[in-house]
Amino acid sequence: MNLAPRLPRPSWLDVVLALAVAGAGVVEAFGRAGAGPGQVHRPGLVAAGALLAGVILLPRRRFPVATLAALTALSALFRFAVLDDDYPLTAWQFYSNLILVHTVGSAATGRRARAAGAATVLAAYALLQTLPGQDVAEGLIGAIFMGVAYGSGVLLRRQTDRAIRMAERAAVAAEEERTRIARELHDVISHHVSLMTLQAGGVRMLLAADPARERERDLLHSVERAGRDTVEELRMLLGVLRDGRAPVGLDQLDRLAAPLRAAGLDVRIGTTGRPRPVPPAVGLAAYRVVQEALTNTLKHAGAASADVTVGFAPSALTVEISDDGTPAVAGAGHGLAGMRERVALHGGTLRAGPGAGGYTVAATFPLGS
Structure with missing residues (x-):
């Protein structure tokens, strides 16, 4: 640096x-x-x-x-x-x-x-x-003044160089400490979350032979999915500590839409209200909702186009994804449970169902004033 x-x-x-x-x-x-x-x-x-x-x-x-x-x-x-x-x-x-x-x-x-x-x-x-x-006196006076001016400049340069070196050492030390913390957090948290996920999967497999335990199997499957999502997001968020990479958020929707457009889905992104910064966790959750909804649209709805609208209100953030596909197929439960859990984690609500000519997913996240 x-x-x-x-x-x-x-x-x-x-x-x-x-x-x-x-x-x-x-x-x-x-x-x-x-x-x-x-x-x-x-x-x-x-x-x-x-x-x-x-x-x-x-x-x-x-x-x-x-x-x-x-x-x-x-x-x-x-x-x-x-x-x-x-x-x-x-x-x-x-x-x-x-x-x-x-x-x-x-x-x-x-x-x-x-x-x-x-x-x-x-x-x-x-x-x-x-x-x-x-004369001699004037020459000595001039030498004193110019010597003091030059010497004070040299001292200023040395102090400036010292301050730069100290700032560089502090930046390196902070980077090393951030990397160490990220490594420790990743090792500890990811290990335990992965262990819990594996244990939940093992219990679900033990219940597979009992037809009366279908609800328990579904709940354990949700725990597994939540654990895998948590490990994935931990890896992404801890990468910010490790190397300063910015987490994904609403400012990367165009990047998200690029491969979908290449696959034949016409994705149009728009905003309503006055854009403003949102908490990183909320921005990540909204991004994941849009990602999951567009993925479902591309894979299951047979849609030709999809509209993504991000709405900024004084007390809430909304994301709405509407397509022109087959509503019955698009709403067949693909990822909706995960989206609901993700939105509910931030105190929000998710609405999904047939819309005007297709299927619509709308998530609302409450925001502070």
Whole structure:
């Protein structure tokens, strides 16, 4: 699992910093305009440089070394081609250099990237020392500020890398624990449910010779079927814990209908009401009802088409499956008992019987507000 961030786009902070640098440069350019020493002799050009510096700052987190190189080139242009020899360091040069040096320190992750970033920082510092009015004290002050900016960026990068490593280790540990829990649950629950199912089947076979025990045999057969269904659903649900697979639900009805359509049954799926999330267990039960009803339609009803309607009401979920097959054959008890048990487990009701031109199965599941 890789939690390293992607290349970021300019954020609101980048925009604010760019506006701050450009604004400070424009204020200085026109606020200190004049012909004397230390004053801005060409305020229009200085303001234009401040605006360009603000634009250069915008992609600083995506291209930190390139933006600092571009700013250094802009400073060189103003130093050797535009500004007078007695003009000192401008505000936009000072602030934008500190911001970009910090960004370079926090962004360089590889050895080559760190070397390129350090070289660019040294080039920017060297250029600033060529400006008029720079002495030993100014050079030391500039070195301190740029060193602090670069060092704070390096510390930020190290903390970020540490946080990413810790998050990756936590994710791996959580995945391993989830797999362990899934394995234990599967071993314990599936074993006991399978054992109960086999025992119920054994008792049913012992009663097979007694004609008077037909009702008991039917009940035991229902227990067997419920046990097999439980083991199957446990395998599916525990797979979610094991590898994060999503359980089947109403959002997969189209996938369910695809092989039925290929087999010649025209399945049409529609919804009524405003769709909303339903509990996973309810969604699974509704999916199974639709699956069983469509399977019965395809196998036993001789239908050419079937309509599946999912209804979302404020307090209930309904699924209705209607076909144009033979009602007497479709309603011959194929899977209806299992569907009723599944729906009743969630406090719902199932209605099945002849409909308009075919057979209809409708299940209603109560939902909370």
